[in-house]
Amino acid sequence: MPSRRRTLLKVIILGDSGVGKTSLMNQYVNKKFTNQYKATIGADFLTKEVQFEDRLFTLQIWDTAGQERFQSLGVAFYRGADCCVLCYDVNVMKSFDNLNNWREEFLIQASPSDPENFPFVVLGNKIDVDGGNSRVVSEKKARAWCASKGNIPYFETSAKDGTNVEEAFQCIAKNALKTGEEEELYLPDTIDVASSSQQRSTGCEC
Amino acid sequence: MKPDGPRQQIQPASLSRNLSRSDDDDDQNPNPNPNPPSIDQSLDAIENQLSSISMFQPDSLSEPRMESEELVNGSFDEIEELPAKPAGVEEEEKLKASSSRVWTNASEMEEVESPSSPSSSGYAGERGSSATSGIDNGDFDRVPDSLVPWTPGKRHGDEDDASISWRKRKKHFFILSHSGKPIYSRYGDEHKLAGFSATLQAIISFVENGGDHVKLVRAGKHQVVFLVKGPIYLVCISCTEEPYESLRGQLELLHGQMVLILTKSVNRCFEKNPKFDMTPLLGGTDVVFSSLIHSFSWNPATFLHAYTCLPLAYATRQAAGAILQDVADSGVLFAILMCRHKVISLVGAQKESLHPDDMLLLSNFVMSSESFRTSESFSPICLPRYNPMAFLFAYVHYLDVDTYLILLTTSSDAFYRLKDCRIRIETVLLKSNVLVEVQKSMLEGGMHVEDLSIDSASRSGPVSPHSSQSRLATDSTERLRDAFNGVGGPAGLWHFMYRSIYLNQYVSSEFSSTINSTQQQKKLYRAYLKLYASMHKKGIGPDKTQFRRDENYVMLCWVTQDFELYAAFDPLADKALAIKVCNRVCQWVKDVxxxxFLLGASPFSW
Incomplete structure (x- = not known):
């Protein structure tokens, strides 16, 4: 419980296996990249402190496993998320087609209070591969999909050379922060003398 | 202190065998009827039962002397605790029985994530990745925290789960929300531990997804204990070898402390918005939690669920109680006068009762918050056992450096009325010399085991530690201590705790010179914790005794419907004498x- 007010933002990264979720996160947090592929088991967690408009806040990044066998973890992982990052590989059409499923699955599981305006960010990763020659999803197509889902911000990234990674996460932080602003009212009761004896809950079990 | 040496273990299988065995041992009884008729019959009865049970005596003193016997009121019953079993088995069995999941092997957690390899998913990163490795640290060095006097507030706030020092801490406590957001960590910075916090939530939620609950994970020397309270998750990671039940009880109290500060109404905020961040609401209360956690290692109230009184002459306590009663009649819900963690007097409005746990949490809140000391205060607080959903208002004022008055009310505008009450109370307390007596008692301390006389013909101890009669009066009586070559009380008595069940109060002796360091006192409390946990498992009758010897202590416990006695002796103490001394202790407690104790007009309604 820090005395200085700090905000913690929970960010979930979703997308098919192998699109580079872990690499994006690793590039962002540790500025490192490896070509070796290791599947994420369940989920991995990273934290990064970010300065944004004179405020310090912490991103709690939930890097999830893309494999279907881990999808049962849904509710547990998505609960209380401040932002959801949808990733696909611009060289794999299927990973783009699945964005819709990922988005809907997230909305069902996390059931945010205002699903229409829940902050998503879409990242098209691996734009560096083969100099862009093996690309199958055009930027135009991706942007059109994002527009149709309530103007989701879109970034084309390369986890390998770091292109747009910092910018994407700045946007993620900004969007997560925007919805985090609304404060919940905390109004506990006080005891009414007349009814207090009835209200007493777990009084005497010893 | 693994009693895997010679030990006696009695199975419940055949009652007849046990009975005949008792008979056989009768002639070996070293102490058939040591009590004169003046001693309480029940004491004699239990003593006879105890002494009629055969003892295992080691063949020679050069052997490691370890034995463990547990007996249940004459008829041998199930052994509650089996220390010779490999670690983990006991918990596993218990948890299986309660249809909950337990992982006894850290490797199972790899389903959630790999505990020991932060780079399992391709990270080259040095820090901040998977954090479960903190509980898988086989090569565990102890950080000698206990050598440093306890200082309030967050310590080691710069650490995170990547710090070696953080991983070596013996006992961690975490509070987090059901979305994995950190709320409190005993050590380290909550925000830097966000990844670790997320891991804990993932483990809890993963098991919950399977319609189950995780209670305990054992990983080497470490126990990871989980407690789910609605949207609030509490976790303790400990290598202190405290029993699971004790650690779980500590998490319950930690949650209670949070409820005391905020009420359970915060749950509603989480229902409406799972993203809810409650840390701003708890701002500045770090010290309250760390002080409570510290008290787990020194305050018996945290596991006895009873409160303790400052020893005072009856008339003095009566005088204090009378003036408190006076204000309670004028619209105060509870009036509590305390000296540090000890009660001087307390009264409640008609039919209202106060739970000892609430008193513990309230006094911890008051004592740990520095601002109460500097001025009179009026603060909303919630008593979790009284009404967890709603606030009361506490008027708090320190009468001297250790003594403080708490007046609880339901009305938020009662400050000035309570201030007047306080002035009245303070005047009376000064006039009747109560505060001076309180200071005197603080200096003198409570019951000293050295003062216990074993001469059964006279009274068991000094008539009163606070009467005009000097302790020297007992010097003329026979003291077994002289016959015994140790320090402490007679028969090697080092310390005892006596809990009166119907009063919900306990008395704990002062530590004898054999246990004078905090380190030794902590160790003794952990031994008591084990003893307490083994005596309070379900399915055991109300009357029971336990005699346990290991290389550190002889521990004797006696639980009846009226009281519980826990005593620690020199490990070389003679069993029959120890039993005799326990009877004297009970008599002594009755005498004083x-x-x-705070007797009569008790607001405790059970």
């Missing part, structure tokens, strides 16, 4: 109960 007017002074060590």
């Amino acid at each position: 109960e007017n002074e060590i």
Whole structure:
């Protein structure tokens, strides 16, 4: 419980296996990249402190496993998320087609209070591969999909050379922060003398 | 202190065998009827039962002397604790029985994530990745925290789960929300531990997804204990070898402390918005939690669920109680006068009762918050056992450096009325010399085991530690201590705790010179914790005794419907004498109960 007010933002990264979720996160947090592929088991967690408009806040990044066998973890992982990052590989059409499923699955599981305006960010990763020659999803197509889902911000990234990674996460932080602003009212009761004896809950079990 | 040496274990299988065995041992009884008729019959009865049970005596003193016997009121019953079993088995069995999941092997957690390899998913990163490795640290060095006097507030706030020092801490406590957001960590910075916090939530939620609950994970020397309270998750990671039940009880109290500060109404905020961040609401209360956690290692109230009184002459306590009663009649819900963690007097409005746990949490809140000391205060607080959903208002004022008055009310505008009450109370307390007596008692301390006389013909101890009679009076009586070559009380008695069940109060002796360091006192409390946990498992009758010897202590416990006695002796103490001394302790407590307990007009309604 820090005395200085700090905000913690929970960010979930979703997308098919192998699109580079872990690499994006690793590039962002540790500025490192490896070509070796290791599947994420369940989920991995990273934290990064970010300065944004004179405020310090912490991103709690939930890097999830893309494999279907881990999808049962849904509710547990998505609960209380401040932002959801949808990733696909611009060289794999299927990973783009699945964005819709990922988005809907997230909305069902996390059931945010205002699903229409829940902050998503879409990242098209691996734009560096083969100099862009093996690309199958055009930027135009991706942007059109994002527009149709309530103007989701879109970034084309390369986890390998770091292109747009910092910018994407700045946007993620900004969007997560925007919805985090609304404060919940905390109004506990006080005891009414007349009814207090009835209200007493777990009084005497010893 | 693994009692895997020679030990006696009695199975419940055949009652007849046990009975005949008792008979056989009768002639070996070293102490058939040591009590004169003046001693309480029940004491004699239990003593006879105890002494009629055969003892295992080691063949020679050069052997490691370890034995463990547990007996249940004459008829041998199930052994509650089996220390010779490999670690983990006991918990596993218990948890299986309660249809909950337990992982006894850290490797199972790899389903959630790999505990020991932060780079399992391709990270080259040095820090901040998977954090479960903190509980898988086989090569565990102890950080000698106990050598440093306890200082309030967050320590080691710069650490995170990547710090070696953080991983070596013996006992961690975490509070987090059901979305994995950190709320409190005993050590380290909550925000830097966000990844670790997320891991804990993932483990809890993963098991919950399977319609189950995780209670305990054992990983080497470490126990990871989980407690789910609605949207609030509490976790303790400990290598202190405290029993699971004790650690779980500590998490319950930690949650209670949070409820005391905020009420359970915060749950509603989480229902409406799972993203809810409650840390701003708890701002500045770090010290309250760390002080409570510290008290787990020194305050018996945290596991006895009873409160203790400052020893005072009966008339003095009566005088204090009378003036408190006076204000309670004028619209105060509870009036509590305390000296540090000890009660001087307390009264409640008609039919209202106060739970000892609430008193513990309330006094911890008041004592740990520095601002209460500097001025009179009026603060909303919630008593979790009284009404967890709603606030009361506490008027708090320190009468001297250790003594403080708490007046609880339901009305938020009562400050000035309570201030007047306080002035009235303070005047009376000064006039009747109560505060001076309180200071005197603080200096003198409570019951000293050295003062216990074993001469059964006279009274068991000094008539009163606070009467005009000097302790020297007992010097003329026979003291077994002289015959025994140790320090402490007779028969090697080092310390005892006596809990009166119907009063919900306990008295704990002062530590004898054999246990004078905090380190030794902590160790003794952990031994008591084990003893307490083994005596309070379900399915055991109300009357039971336990005699346990290991290389550190002889521990003797006696639980009846009226009281519980826990005593620690020199490990070389003679069993029959120890039993005899325990009877004397009970008699002694009865003799001075007017002074060590708050009697009559008790607001405790059970």
